Amino acid sequence: MKPFILASQSPRRKQLLEQAGLSFTVIPSQMNEHFNLNVSPEEAVAQLAGDKARSILEKYPDQIVLGADTVIAIDGEILGKPADRADAEAMLRRFSGRTHDVITGVALVSAAKETVFAARTEVTFFPLTDDEINEYIESGEPFDKAGAYGIQGLGATLVERISGDYYAVVGLPLARVFRELRAFNAR
Template sequence: MKPFILASQSPRRKQLLEQAELTFTIIPSEVEEIVNEQDSPEKVVSSLAYQKAQDVFSRFPSEVILAADTVVVVDEKILGKPQDKLDAKKMLQRLSGTEHDVLTGVSLLSAEKEMTFVDKTRVYFYSLTEAEIDSYIDSGEPFDKAGAYGIQGLGATLVEKIHGDYYTVVGLPIAKVVRALKQFHSE
């Protein structure tokens, strides 16, 4: 498969692409993320992925660009990355004992074509005690993650089950991405 540029600084996305033995360079997007509050969560996450791809493509128009964005959605409301401990606590309390969706938008862009898709996974949380929430927050893990948790780390202990692709929750549905890259290069 041809090399491409990953428009992301996410260590998780980098690791997943390396696991798939893909050849890529990392050039993070510098775009200021613009979100229309009236849009559906699916539209928001696909738009953010596309904005990131477009930003890097504008600097490297002869390359293939891969960008992604992940959001946590509960009751049709997007939970971003927590601003502080109190924000993280509110998010985790809201997720406790409930189910929510994790959406990852992926955008592929080149001079010849573009492709954007969204993958969704349903996540079910255990009911969490205040002590469990405080302990998790004290670990420091929630602060760079949408919805204030990372399923690939300590946050795995909060999750009862999932329905869908685990890697969508991590931040990149890698099997779908590999197939999309093959299709992207073959058309």
């Protein structure tokens, strides 16, 4: 496969792509992340991934660009990264003993072609005690992650089960991205 540009600064996405043995350069999109709240969470995150990828393609029109973004949705509401400790605590309480959706939007774009999709995974949390929530927040892990947790870290201890692609929860549905890249690069 031809090398491509990853339009994301996520260390988790970079690690997953390296795990798959892919050649790429990281050039993060600097655009502001605003979700269209008039569409479904899947459509909103797919649009944002596409916008990120296209913003980099404008600067590198002869390249293939991969854009991605991940959101958490519960009760139809998109939750981003927590603003502060109280916000992280509120999110974790909301997830306690419930199922929510983790949706990762992906866009592959070039001057000749564009593929955009969203992968949704259902995540169910165990009922959480105040102590469990406070200990997790004290770890510092919730603050740079949508929905205030990372399944690939200590947040794994909060999760009772998932239904869908684990890697989409981490930040990139790796197997599908690999297949889409292969199809995208076909000559």
